Amino acid sequence: MSKSTASIRDCFFCGKHVPTGHGTMLVKNDGSIQWTCSNKCKKNLRKLRRDPRRFKWTEKYVKGGVRVKK
Template sequence: MSKNIASLRNCFFCGKRVDTGKGIMLVKNDGSVQWTCSSKCKKNLRELKRDPRLFKWTDKYIKGGIRKQK
């Protein structure tokens, strides 16, 4: 397989591309697959349960912020 072929996987937390052979795969009980590019993304997603829209270093960041429903 050529190394020039782009990966179709994106990090579930930050949205960056995950190269083939890299990253961490999490398979949930319902069969969905979540790829993370690094342990930083994995910790923020699973252990700390953070929202990626609140962090500037993610591609999913929203500049004006998000409105939380009460």
């Protein structure tokens, strides 16, 4: 098996690529796995509970704004 084989992971919050050996993995009780690339993404996701679609620095940003259901 070659060393060039790397698992492809994307940050759950910002959507950027997380290289092998980096990032933080969160395993939830239902078995889903959430990877975060940095401490900034981890805090925004878990502690502050923010929506990544509202921040321009994420790849999940929506230009027109997020519609909130009432």
